[in-house]
Amino acid sequence: MQLFQGGSVHTFLKIDPRTKLFLLLVVNIIMINGSTAGAAAIYKPILACLPFVLLLTGKRIVAAFVYGIIFAMAWVTDQYLSGYLSGGINIVIALVSGLSTRWLPCGMMGYYLMATTRVSEFVAGMEKMHVSQKIVIPLSVMFRFFPTVSEESGAINNAMRMRGIRVGGGKGGVIAIFEYRIIPLIMSTVKIGDELSAAALTRGLGGEVKRTNFCSIGFGMWDILMFLLGTVFIALYFLL
């Protein structure tokens, strides 16, 4: 039911999807772009803790700790060690840690959003922000289709294995793998999509009436707190 299938959607903190989007934006702007010196060396790692905490509230304990450890290692490497590293592999390590400190928090924030938000909540959030149906409908369809494509892919893979179409050996070689995996996947997905369109149209999709939404979301105490938090960080970023 959530954007990213798998695991429960229950969280200790009930946060409106719009707030989550705001926080994602905050983390995104600050972590990817800014420098890591001066004041940033202090507020950046603090901000990086946000996804960690949120993931914990979302019961994604393993993900939270894996993130925490990797980020900590990357941060330390980037700040203190990369100056002293030389030689091939070490340069790659330095580069990777530098990139990780920037992208990892955003990725985890995105994961938090996807793992703890139901599709219907997300759509409701977008509609409340007056995002056009031309964006909302494709987004809903997209989230509905990711698991489907995954299922289809697994089934096609099984069929391929059974008929003896394998990587190397088997019939055909690399291009064949591609042809036998991707093409049937696209065809099967598109067929489902066509059937879905027909069914959705017969249920009134595409009418001129404004669509309503049967999902209730709203701002609460935690949202206000999060907004304040986010604003503080943005201020720090722009002022320092």
Added chain:
Amino acid sequence: MGYINVPFRNSVYSAVLSAVMEDKMVSIDNVSFTYGRGECDNGLKEIGLEIKKGETVLICGESGCGKTTLIRLINGLIPHYYEGKLSGGVLLKGKQIHKLPIYETAKYVGSVFQNPRSQFFNVDSTSELAFGAENRGLEYNEIEKRVIQTAEMFKMEELLDRSLFQLSGGEKQKIACASVSVCEPDIMVLDEPSSNLDITATEELKKMIGIWKAQGKTIIISEHRLYYLKDLIDKVVYMQEGEVSKTFSGDEFRDLSVSAMQSMGLRPLELEDVVKSKMISLPTGGAELKLVDFEYSHKKGGRDALKFSDELVLPKGNSIVIIGHNGAGKSTFATCLCGLIKKFKGVVKDDKVLKNKERLSKFYMVMQDVNHQLFAESVLEEVLLSMDKPDNKTAEEILSSLDLLEFKELHPMSLSGGQKQRVAIASALASGREYIILDEPTSGLDMKHMKEVAQNIRSLINTGKTVFIITHDIELIIECGTRVVHLEKGEVRDSYVLDQKGIKKVWKFFQDSREDNVY
């Protein structure tokens, strides 16, 4: 596209007409239609049909006769979604729906399609129930009221607020029906709704149709599988090659003899007749297949897990039918048996032990969803792909035995569902492998093609191959089964020969399933 040669009717005339037509829910007046792009269903030739308010009408006929086209005419998909040349008028409660956009027609007609997997727009069941109402712009409170009412009416409260990806096919179809019901249309059309459902789920479907009937809705169903509708039908329309060939009242249809039904190419209305019919000779020969330690589960405590307590010994050279309720472990059994599951630790002994990898090349499985296993550019290629030594002549013979030779140059994905199923079966035959597993091979097939498949299975076992068939199609079982394995909750409930006694057991299972309502 979509030319309409209906004489001009001014609004006064049509208002009067509406008043007169109120009793006639659906009026199809001299309609002809040809698809713009080659579709597999026939077009329609000068169809005339009238359906009264509150009638439950069955549309039947062989594959490709035009049943689906007729349904699409009524729910507005023709001519707006499926383009082509349309002449004649379709009136719903006096309104000319071929002139209305689909979302307008949707106010009067609810549609349920055959594939439970491709009908849902949302990810969770409650949103899905609300979908139609949301599209109409109904208020939150109104939607809530209707959703709860509908759930109560169909007794499906425990299906609310669940992820649609975790529901069984039957549960999904229930949601599909309920979802359409929320908007309370007067007319319901269903296009082969039981195709992908097992016996229990089909009974649930029958109940839902019964509820609609009691509400006074006009119901139009196109179907191959007729038995579950026996008591519900008021009128029957039999189609052939795009024309309405015969119409019957419900009673007339119920009185038809078995041979009359057969000559129309229809599946029987009363299955007990089938059960009493002929029997095939049972193969002799002692070679055996031993299945030991068959235990597996995709997820801890998941559905469809396997836990055989004893070893299972099956005779080779037989057509072994696997029956059981939803979640009994049939699919898991099939995928483990043919070697697809790497983590599976069970042992399969022929003369020697067959490991997972070896089994992959000895077993051939035709899966339930045929779209996953057609890879080639032409039907002929598809069959040749299965052969170790590609041989056109043999391939064509196989195609011919399944009535597919005329399609040999066509792309497999361009065929109809039933035709695709047969192509998949043809590939299995061509593989020449010793063990063949068929998962619901006849789910959408009409009688003629079901018999062809049965014939092919019989020839397979005559050449010494062993065929496993997962099915709930009792006619298929009678036609070609020689042995039954009954699975329940991952265990082997029973394993028996399909002699007279065995047939009685299968029939009992079938009847019990219709009363149980156990998923």
Added chain:
Amino acid sequence: MKTNKIDAKDLINVGIFTVLYFIMFFISGMLGYIPIFALLIPLLIGILGGIPFMLFVTKTNKFGCVTLMGTIAGILCFLVGQSWISIPFGIVFGFLGDIIMKTGDYKSWGKTVIGYAVFTDWVIGSMLPMWIMRDVFFEQSSKQVSGEYLDALMGYTQNWMLPVVMVLGLVGGIIGAYLGRAVLKKHFERAGIV
């Protein structure tokens, strides 16, 4: 009855094909974890993305669909943690692609190829931070960081690399368009899903 307004069926197609396109993106992106190869992503996504994309424009061929696809792809990128710059890039390059194809009335093959090639460059949006951050990084760390590391980093993100990457995207798009059309003819048209 075909109109030129985007209807519900088109919107559903945008959703589906963005999923398929994104999967191609994901496959290409897996190479991006090796920092050097990250620069090749536009080339790869151009090539692989052509397969679903050509089918997409054949099925929809209305103005606005490509723009929408770019927008949705950009939003999805943002949701998985890529830079927010992906969104404006998705919108702009989607729009450009749309406009180019429209001048050929969605029937000219040449315009379709160019349109798709231009569209492909939307992915640069998610990579842009590498150049933006480079200056900042350089200025702030030249004090602490050793020569070798710095040289390597600078080497990978020279200013002139940006246009190179854009060209790679265009090239990838052109190849992808032809690949997509080949697949369209060999499979999709004959399968009747067009």
